[in-house]
Amino acid sequence: MPSTSPSLPGSPSPMPFGAAPVLRSLNEWSVAAHLLDAGPLTRVELAERTGLALPTVGRAVASLEQSGLAARTGQDTSRKGPAALLYGIEPQDGGLYAALVVTPSDLRLTLHTMRGERLALAQAPAEALPAGAPLEIQVQALANRALARAGATRDRIWHTVISVPTIVDGDGRVRRDLPSPLPHFDQEAIDAIRMDLGQDAAVTVENDVNLAALGERAQGAARGLDDFVYLHVSQGIGMGIVMHGELHRGARGAAGEVSRMPMAGIHPHGPRERELGPLQLALGPTAFTARLTAHGLPADTPPATVFEAAARGDQTCTEIVQAHAAALAQALAGIDAVLDPALIVLGGDLAGHPDLLPPLRTALGALGPRVPEVTASTLGPDAVLRGAEAVAAAQVREELFRRITGA
Template identity: 40%
Template structure:
């Protein structure tokens, strides 16, 4: 996944871009379209004030955008004096995108219009026993959501898929996806792309969650913010001044692969092996906790029992916090973030984890970033995927629609 997808177009007069009236008109139209997207409905007079463009220029540009199906009249504003003003807004049906979150336990899919509103979604258990079965289940869930939105597959401009691991463009597969056996086999995402029939971008799940949280959640306004995703796997996404950091090979944030200190003769374990959901389940079994019918409890059930005050479960949560504190200490020393947001399946229990995590961090490291729970919860990866797909789709829809308009007789 590219670290940053463009949200603006080259200005007229930039190197390699000829200065002509057609390009200038196009830039004016893009500027107005972005203002309507970010600011909501607005009148021609207000748009002229906000951009410094003349009212005739704004009126002409809005007329072209309306002809292209990119904006629409959204109502009228009756001022205290003067004429009634027409309010314009982005035409949401001008294009649609698809966001996908592939996890070991769940598959989540969302269809959103070009204005960013989710119009259909699916959230289903991941029952695939093979990588191919998981890929096919993603395609099936996506087609169900697309049909629910009243669309055809060809109406999706761009799809972004969030997955554990790091995308390898040369191999056409992901590396380090330890929580999904067989998921690193080349060709799986090409199979998904062919099944969807649209352009697909693959992104690391923690990176997409970080983008979602920065755009819509707890990361807003942070200079350097890290999203710690703790679920069936463990990873980190880092956003600095609005830009996603990915490293030289796309693997920045794969902190789950870092080994933990071990005593001589003991096997070395990684942070992910010791702090992700399976580790909580193993610890519960070792502590003698059992669920209904004598079955071992899930990680979610351990946290539910800790929330109810069960002493053994509380101790397990404190143990989990100690392990996560080591991950945050490493992050703090290397990246010096001003904020670390806790998210993912286990991260959703931040109400139990944050206090013991802060205490453990004080014992471990002199650098102590602010800690906060995710505001997007288990939707962070999916919403990050949708937001990223929109960043790519918006300029594409604009170019396509305005080109079609210029080709009309």
């Protein structure tokens, strides 16, 4: 029975029953984490990095080998004396992760090792209605191509993250509140994809803009920030909110669905307008096209062309950009007043261009004394995929920890 006698302040507490196995597991996790981040490494290098005694490292490495999680990957001949064995995390049953991005226009799937090395990228145009194949069939074919390129099988994937262009609730179920051109894009299709790529416990389904926000935090403009928002303005409008280092979803998973945010001077009356929402009507493609044609420019002029021409001093494009920036500034001022983020990252072809930032900051300054920190996405269209990969990488790391410690 463990001792219950009190210990002096500042002195170590008596070791409880069962602490030794826990300590061994934590030592193994420390070794595994260093092998993941910096491997392959020798036992001496592991001892230097972990601060553990060499015999302790040896026992941890042997246990990881016996568990099928680590393996000998070669020899280090760079030092004097006998060559030392190198070890790496090489799970016998795979340890791979996958990221799948579904959009109305294209599909992308990547496969990675646990250490983040990309093994394969497969992409294809999405087959749209009315003649397109069911979504799950399209994804299955894409996965087959990626797995063939990687020389892997589905059972070697530990976790898959699926990005979808719609609301996802806390249980990973999709809410289609807008029509989709993808055939059979519904919960049944998502469930079929989940079963094809892994069991339910090994699949995460997430909203695309939320993942773009996490991508910017992992590798982009918001790297390392715990409180920021990512606003995407393109064919649709959405916002990913990161608070205290975590995604904020809201009560029904709809936090960040800002297209329906009220806007001064925008009064949607018809059913279609009410469905799109005031912010979409003020900032979306229809509004931008209307500004183009009102100034005598072709309706299909790319937004980037207009932003760049305005930055060079073109008067017509400057007027268009100023009107667009004024509408965007109104939305950002409301977001800033409610959430007070450290940074607002802008993405999408109608918000994420660097040349839009100077007129946008001017418009924000005209609304009041407080001007929020605003910047453009540094990842662009890759933000969603990078976010999906970051979430999947974290999940396989957690799975490795569970297998080592039993936690």
